[in-house]
Amino acid sequence: MEGIIELHDNIMFYILLIVVLVCWMISSAVVNFNEYNNHFSMKYLNHGMVLEIVWTIFPCLILLMIASPSFILLYLNDEVVLPAMTVKAIGYQWYWSYELSDFLNTTTNQTIEFDSYLLNDEMLELGQMRWLDVDTWLYVPTNTHIRFIITSMDVIHDFAVPSLGIKIDANPGRLNMTSVIINRNGVFYGMCSELCGVGHSMMPIKIESVNVEDFLSNIMEY
């Protein structure tokens, strides 16, 4: 996510440059070349080979300067380096279901899986957030390479956690993969980001990152 923000700010610099340039040119044209200040139009000012070449090359150079950090980030984001654990997130109409297949509950002899439903207004407790908090949420360990595998069981959903820089479609019949490494403890929220029907706004994602020890004790409760 830091990378995305940095790239955004980087591009924003060029965007502001262009917007200010265009606005300044328009306002100077409006101020100086209106019918009150300029009675005679320069009607043969219709060509300028050099000028046209300049304003073709100049945007190309700006685009190159945008493109190089953009591609670096794109390819960096794509690397899934030897994940230490895998979280499967499965979209349903309208809730998320998570599976932690790396862990076996020895008493029931089953892997961990649970559904995560939105808390409606009546169930909210003080301090919880409307439309974001869920009944059972996902714990993940910090400083660990985590691989998310995302799919759907009915229509297309989208697993999005903006603070973690994740947004990837949950397609039925396909597995999508993305990875994160979270550096600090915290709670991260996200919402389904692909229109999936009536409950599209009612399937938030809540991820809490904790130390590995806390994580191991927390998943006992699933």
Add this chain to the structure above:
Amino acid sequence: MNNNFLKQWILSTNHKDIAVLYFIYATFAAMVGTSMSMIMRLELVHSGDTFLHNNFHLFNTMISAHAIVMIFLAVMPALIGAFGNYFMPIAIGAQDMSFPRLNNISFWMLVPGLILISSSMIIESGAGTGWTVYYPLSGILAHSSISVDLVIFGLHCTTISSLLGAINFIVTAHNFKGDSMSMMDMPLFAWSIYITAWLLLLSLPILTVGITLLLMDRNFNTSFYDVAGGGDQMLYQHLFWFFGRPEVYIMIVPAFGIVSMVLAAYSKKNVFGSVSMVYAMGSIGMLGFIVWAHHMYTTGLDTDTRSYFTSATMIIAVPTGIKIFSWLATIIGGSIRFSVSMLFALAFLVLFTLGGVTGVMLSNASVDVAFHDTYYVVAHFHYVLSLGAVFGIFTGYYYWSPIVTGLNFNKNLARIHFFLIFVGTNMTFMPMHYLGMNGMPRRISDYPDSYNAWNEISTFGAILSSLSMLQFAVVVENQLSNGERVTNDTLINPAYTFGNTIASETLEGHSNNAIEFNSPAPLAAHMFNTPVSKFVTYVN
């Protein structure tokens, strides 16, 4: 209903009458679309139960119908159907369109389109699929009602309409030009319609294929898209966006043409670099066909694919930049008259630039991870469409309506309209950038409380812009019932109509533009009986 009325308006083969029908139709559809956007904005004014009483499916129906109505039934008929039909033949000196009856059919195919799409909202539960009609959601399991089928049929009708229109425009441009006119001599507006027609011709069949296969999947047990049956829903997305990407250029390129004409006419200067303007429009159109998957960055495309689409998409900024800078060079050195259409054209320049630069931001697949399907995207495409294409429509209306109706509009009322729509739309869509950066997803009917503030401002802006639609109705009503008659002297109203001649060495001194302003107003139903053979500037 007497026979003449029937002949003139129902069985019409005259491109001017059909264009007027198109414009009335588009205005009507735009009112329908605006009312739907108001319902959505009122629902989103606060978090919590505000307007639709938690009927979220109705909200989804509104977002789908708003987009379909605005794109297919308002903007396209207004820009291509109305202005294209009326002024493209005149601009190239043709007496009419090539296939007048085809022209009539393409208008009347739109009427069932509007009926089908608006009834899809009313019949059974409505189609809450988004205008993209993505497959598993639009499939028979998720949307079992007939509404989605109605939407598909409605899209078929509009597709047939636009396709026939496109064929007509291309044939007209090739065969009905005045004798002394070559392709490169066509005025920029004629060029923009010609390029749009090619985009329509090449992209619409893909949409038809996509939604017809969807119809089969829904009703005839095929499984083109159904994963369980061996199909793939990604095929639908590719087919849809292969059409959907050129579609946005179909909406904006005619507006480019109109704005070029108006900027030149009211700054008393020829368009700067008009040849490169033509090439820029053409390359924007061509590039539009090879960038479709930038709508699908998050669907799990391969990284190399995403990097290709990132670079291809960013390249579009180059011809767009050429156009913006050429427009700037057109008005610089001119003697600008601030008519109402010029105000709209200048606003178009600024706002289209704003929409364009956010497009460069979104073109990066890596940044798109944060922005995909958020309100940032909504802000971006409303800046280029609602503040770009729609401003183009109003530019064209205030430029041409006096010579179409023979009646002048009240300039002060029109200025109020400009002010209201400028403030209103900016107030609506600028906050959406901030909402998107904060991660508010699109198409949600209720949201966490932290998004309240910007949403409120946005809704107030939406109220202002719907007031501006009412003000536009006032302008038109006043113009038609009370407008001062345009005489031939007041007619040469952009004093200088040399404007948009494609500069060419061989045609120095020829002014092939603005025949419409050099003919008696209101324009006669048949201005000439054969294609114009010689273009002479009317000297006042």
